[in-house]
Amino acid sequence: MTDAERVVETLCGGGIVLLPTDTVYGLAVHPVHGADALPRLFAMKRRPLSRNLPIMVASPDQAEELGADVTGPAKRLLAAFSPGPLTLALGLDQRTAPEWLTDRDEIAVRIPDDPLLLEVLRAVGPLLVTSANLHAQETPESMRQVLDQLDGQPDLALDGGVRATVPSTLVNCNLPNPAVERVGAVPADQIAKVLA
Numbered sequence: 001m002t003d004a005e006r007v008v009e010t011l012c013g014g015g016i017v018l019l020p021t022d023t024v025y026g027l028a029v030h031p032v033h034g035a036d037a038l039p040r041l042f043a044m045k046r047r048p049l050s051r052n053l054p055i056m057v058a059s060p061d062q063a064e065e066l067g068a069d070v071t072g073p074a075k076r077l078l079a080a081f082s083p084g085p086l087t088l089a090l091g092l093d094q095r096t097a098p099e100w101l102t103d104r105d106e107i108a109v110r111i112p113d114d115p116l117l118l119e120v121l122r123a124v125g126p127l128l129v130t131s132a133n134l135h136a137q138e139t140p141e142s143m144r145q146v147l148d149q150l151d152g153q154p155d156l157a158l159d160g161g162v163r164a165t166v167p168s169t170l171v172n173c174n175l176p177n178p179a180v181e182r183v184g185a186v187p188a189d190q191i192a193k194v195l196a
Helices: 003-012 037-045 060-065 072-081 115-124 143-149 188-195
Strands: 017-020 025-029 086-092 106-110 127-131 169-172 179-182
Touching (some): 003 017, 003 025, 003 115, 017 115, 025 037, 072 188
Antiparallel strands (some): 086 106
């Protein structure tokens, strides 16, 4: 069984997967099959339940299928930096959003530049993926450091060696004028050039 097949099997069985991304290590849960895993994930990170999890998708089309409002500026940013270390906050249309996004009017979406993750996302659809660290702490560089820090263990852990600790850059495109809300791997001046 390949790593991608193991990840798909675990996620579709309602499990939590620790895996490397193109930035930091992440914890992934399938939004449809992970109802029992979600509370475990929040507890593992000591993350407040009021803080929604970001979503990884394989393509802009997958984001739009969620009901995301992929605006003109968002499309320009996706064309320039995705797949890659860019997260976009987008408005959400509840008329077309799936049930697991009920009561949300905004989502944070990213298309990772990672072959394994993209293979998994194409196979199972969008996933809830958050950095593998305790809430408000930096994400460790290695799988072993991550496992030592978390409160509890994921159902599957993939070792991707030492990873960067710089997160994706977050741009809020659910504003009249898009704004960088977290500076990360994509420099703010590059974002500004695309949006100019």
